[in-house]
Amino acid sequence: MHTFIQLFMHHTSDIPLPQTPDDFCRECAGPLGRASATLPAQKYKDTWVDEGIILYKNSGYICPACSAANGNPIRSTIIPTKGRVMWASQNDFFPRCVGVDWKDKSISRQQLYQAEQTLEDFLQSIPDPPFGLVIGSGGGNNKHFMRYVPMCYSTETITAILMGGFEYVTFRVGKLIEALDFYDSQECTTPREKKELIQNIIKNYELWTAEERLLKIMIYSR
Numbered sequence: 269m270h271t272f273i274q275l276f277m278h279h280t281s282d283i284p285l286p287q288t289p290d291d292f293c294r295e296c297a298g299p300l301g302r303a304s305a306t307l308p309a310q311k312y313k314d315t316w317v318d319e320g321i322i323l324y325k326n327s328g329y330i331c332p333a334c335s336a337a338n339g340n341p342i343r344s345t346i347i348p349t350k351g352r353v354m355w356a357s358q359n360d361f362f363p364r365c366v367g368v369d370w371k372d373k374s375i376s377r378q379q380l381y382q383a384e385q386t387l388e389d390f391l392q393s394i395p396d397p398p399f400g401l402v403i404g405s406g407g408g409n410n411k412h413f414m415r416y417v418p419m420c421y422s423t424e425t426i427t428a429i430l431m432g433g434f435e436y437v438t439f440r441v442g443k444l445i446e447a448l449d450f451y452d453s454q455e456c457t458t459p460r461e462k463k464e465l466i467q468n469i470i471k472n473y474e475l476w477t478a479e480e481r482l483l484k485i486m487i488y489s490r
């Protein structure tokens with residue numbers, strides 16, 4: 269199965285997906301064809317210090333997607349803001365930026381995000397699995413995150429990566445939607461009432477810690 273970075277780079281920058289894979293990428297662990305892969309000696313400079321975060325050390329090859337995404341500030345610029353998402357499936361992706369030249373270091377966030385998609389929007393129209401989902405949690409950044417976005421095979425229980433805190437969250441889609449709908453059905457005006465209502469929902473719906481976190485992110489990023 270293709271990795272998130274392979275699908276995203278394929279959609280946005282026309283990087284070909286491997287047709288007849290005969291190995292795996294050392295950086296994202298996705299399938300690759302050795303004939304169109306890069307060797308570490310061609311990619312890593314003498315200053316290379318990231319060997320410790322290599323995902324698949326048994327391979328001596330780097331896939332075209334990981335090579336193309338190399339060394340560009342876009343890798344951090346594209347992290348969604350708090351409560352917004354970035355995702356890729358086999359046939360679709362967001363943000364829908366196409367023709368991105370990852371060698372162009374001047375690309376702005378606005379050029380990448382013509383529109384924003386909230387986590388709430390995403391939960392209303394989840395793509396066909398498998399897909400990889402990145403949820404913005406505000407603050408921080410990490411240029412290497414695209415290699416670590418997990419692929420999901422379910423539309424009911426999703427595991428996503430929260431950026432930039434580099435945390436994995438697993439949540440039940442139905443529970444989260446129910447909890448948010450209940451929140452919206454209640455009247456509360458002061459910050460104190462809001463806080464109490466959220467605490468009650470967390471307790472009554474028996475939300476997991478990750479769900480509690482996401483509910484708060486959705487409410488407070490509106």
Ligand SMILES: [Zn+2]
Pocket residue numbers: 273293294295296297298330331332333334335
């Ligand atoms: Zn790769």
